[in-house]
Amino acid sequence: MVEHIVLIKFSPETTKEQKEELIRRTLLLKNMIPGILDIQQGFNFSNRSQGYEIGLTVRFEDIASLEKYGPHPAHQEIVTYLKKIGMEDSIIVDFHLH
Structure with a gap:
C-alpha cells in the first residue's frame, strides 16, 4: 500500500x-x-x-494506482478548483506502508 499526504496553504x-x-x-x-482504499481531508x-x-x-x-490518480480527470478538476480559489503552496509526501 501507498500513502499520499498533501498539505495545502491558501491566500x-x-x-x-x-x-x-x-x-x-x-x-x-x-x-x-x-485504486483509492481510503481518503481523508480536514482543517488543520x-x-x-x-x-x-x-x-x-x-x-x-x-x-500504479497513485500514478493513475494524478492525471485522472476527476483529480484534475480538484487541481483546477484549488488554483481558482487561491492555493498558494502545497507539500506532498508519498511513501510505502510497512
Whole structure:
C-alpha cells in the first residue's frame, strides 16, 4: 500500500466556504478513481502548521494506482478548483506502508 499526504496553504482571500467545498469535492474521489482504499481531508488545528490549513491523506492499493490518480480527470478538476480559489503552496509526501 501507498500513502499520499498533501498539505495545502491558501491566500488570505480564500473563504472558509471555498475550503469546505474543496473538502466535499475531494472526498468524492474515493468513488470516482480506482485504486483509492481510503481518503481523508480536514482543517488543520495545530499551531505548528507553518500556515498550511488543510491536510489530505489518500491510501492507494499500489504505486500504479497513485500514478493513475494524478492525471485522472476527476483529480484534475480538484487541481483546477484549488488554483481558482487561491492555493498558494502545497507539500506532498508519498511513501510505502510497512
